[in-house]
Amino acid sequence: MTRPVGFFDSGIGGTCILEAFRRLCPDEETIYIADTAHCPYGNRSPDEIIRLSEACVRRLLRRHCKMIVVACNTATAAAIDTLRARHPRIPFIGIEPALKPAALRSRTGVVGVLATAGTFNGRLYNETKARFARNVTVLATVADEFVTIVERAVIPGRLAVDPARLNTPAVERVVRTKIEPLLRAGADRIVLGCTHFPHLRPVIESVCAGHAEVIDPAEAVARQARRVLQAKGL
Numbered sequence: 001m002t003r004p005v006g007f008f009d010s011g012i013g014g015t016c017i018l019e020a021f022r023r024l025c026p027d028e029e030t031i032y033i034a035d036t037a038h039c040p041y042g043n044r045s046p047d048e049i050i051r052l053s054e055a056c057v058r059r060l061l062r063r064h065c066k067m068i069v070v071a072c073n074t075a076t077a078a079a080i081d082t083l084r085a086r087h088p089r090i091p092f093i094g095i096e097p098a099l100k101p102a103a104l105r106s107r108t109g110v111v112g113v114l115a116t117a118g119t120f121n122g123r124l125y126n127e128t129k130a131r132f133a134r135n136v137t138v139l140a141t142v143a144d145e146f147v148t149i150v151e152r153a154v155i156p157g158r159l160a161v162d163p164a165r166l167n168t169p170a171v172e173r174v175v176r177t178k179i180e181p182l183l184r185a186g187a188d189r190i191v192l193g194c195t196h197f198p199h200l201r202p203v204i205e206s207v208c209a210g211h212a213e214v215i216d217p218a219e220a221v222a223r224q225a226r227r228v229l230q231a232k233g234l
């Protein structure tokens with residue numbers, strides 16, 4: 001029997017990791033849970049996120065998943081330690097804001113991070129910041145509005161967004177409100193610290209053009225998932 005690789009997120013966000021993984025490992029079977037009944041996760045308490053994540057994991061394990069990708073920064077921050085402790089035989093891959101490469105590459109010494117409150121409150125983010133971003137100014141910006149915008153653009157019944165609903169002047173205005181203050185403060189790297197945000201990448205990049213590089217760890221997470229599958233002979 002071929003066992004699938006499971007992915008979950010509060011909604012459509014994590015499909016950017018799913019797609020990157022499918023490009024790298026086209027022969028793997030995958031199952032994706034978009035927990036839209038409980039989206040957004042961003043403002044929920046860690047206990048709630050653990051409970052919701054555990055429910056997603058149980059559904060994926062009932063489908064015999066051999067590895068689980070927590071395709072959500074917020075769920076990784078709140079729940080991955082607990083999930084690993086509760087399911088020691090299953091490898092879990094998580095995602096956290098790519099603060100380290102951003103800090104290393106920044107020339108201005110100012111880095112902007114867009115994420116949910118849950119991610120900014122998590123241990124992982126704060127440890128990474130203390131270890132790798134001590135010498136840069138990190139501007140942390142909660143951008144929950146982006147999650148709502150992306151979820152509204154989901155094509156009913158499909159695991160995809162309608163780009164026409166994202167490339168609008170109204171969406172660009174919201175994106176500018178969040179990103180322009182970071183650029184004015186000198187940020188030359190903008191980290192997408194929520195898996196919903198890469199869906200807005202064309203708009204974000206047009207706002208950042210000539211000022212800042214946009215950094216998204218989805219590809220790196222997909223490569224890590226492939227490495228772990230290979231290392232464990234899965």
Ligand code: DGL
Pocket residue numbers: 009010011013014039040041042043071072073074075116119147193194195196
């Ligand atoms: N896509 C999620 C993340 O990476 C969560 C967004 C939300 O539900 O608030 O953080």
